[in-house]
Amino acid sequence: MAWDFETEPEFEKQLAWMREFVQEEITPIETLDLSHDQALAFIKPMQREVQERGLWAAHLPTDLGGMGFGQVRLGLMHEILGKTPYGPVVFGNNAPDSGNAELLAAGMEMTGQEYIRERWLQPLLDGTIRSGFSMTEPETAGSDPRLLKTRATKDGDEWVLNGHKWYTTNGSVADILVVMAVTNPDVHPYQGSSMFVVPVDSPGVDIVRDVGSMDDPDNHYGRFGNHAEIRYVDVRVPGENLIGPEG
């Protein structure tokens, strides 16, 4: 049986362009010590170039506003983009925004919450807002989400969140946080947690600091790629900020 590992010539041309673009335009930014705003000033024009070439937001299907490239072409792209921390941002498919967009899309499809598209999904795809994914907690083993302690309780039409998180990547530069919290401690843990969209400017959201990591022990607060410690104290969000069904 023959296995064909060839890439379509048209896409191969795009990959060749990406290699050069990453090498010549994106990688040199790494050498600069940039604030968040300075980084954006470099990144924005490059993002426009990527959009014009039809390579923007390759991770989502076309009906959800992405390029619908599928996993193989996405993998080939990331072999190139992953060489520099700014690569995925310039191409509009960086974590955690890409995973959060997928979560939001899944929630929308499961429950028909069409407002999700206009409110958060499209702005994420357009790169006009940024997100964090807030699951890991300092007091429990992050390897095991069954141990999550952060709680969300229903109060009328709202959810009230209380908890302590860390390693929320991009939390200190985000506009929205996707927070994972226990909504029902009495069922099997696989069914007891839910995810919520929490705008960072909600009262009770306290971005405590950016936690140092092995690759960046002395980080500067509020930059791309940092990992935030966050306290959620009586944070209220409307019922519609629950992504998909409860549990």
Ligand SMILES: Cc1cc2nc3c(=O)[nH]c(=O)nc-3n(C[C@H](O)[C@H](O)[C@H](O)COP(=O)(O)OP(=O)(O)OC[C@H]3O[C@@H](n4cnc5c(N)ncnc54)[C@H](O)[C@@H]3O)c2cc1C
């Ligand atoms: C750079 C970076 C970015 C991150 N970004 C995010 C993010 O955006 N959002 C987010 O929510 N989290 C994020 N995380 C957190 C990440 O998901 C956790 O670090 C990971 O899940 C491991 O959890 P932990 O650090 O609590 O380690 P622990 O779970 O405490 O594990 C410590 C050690 O104990 C072992 N261990 C744990 N439980 C068991 C067990 N039951 N049996 C045997 N061995 C065990 C583990 O294998 C490991 O060796 C990030 C982490 C890093 C380093």
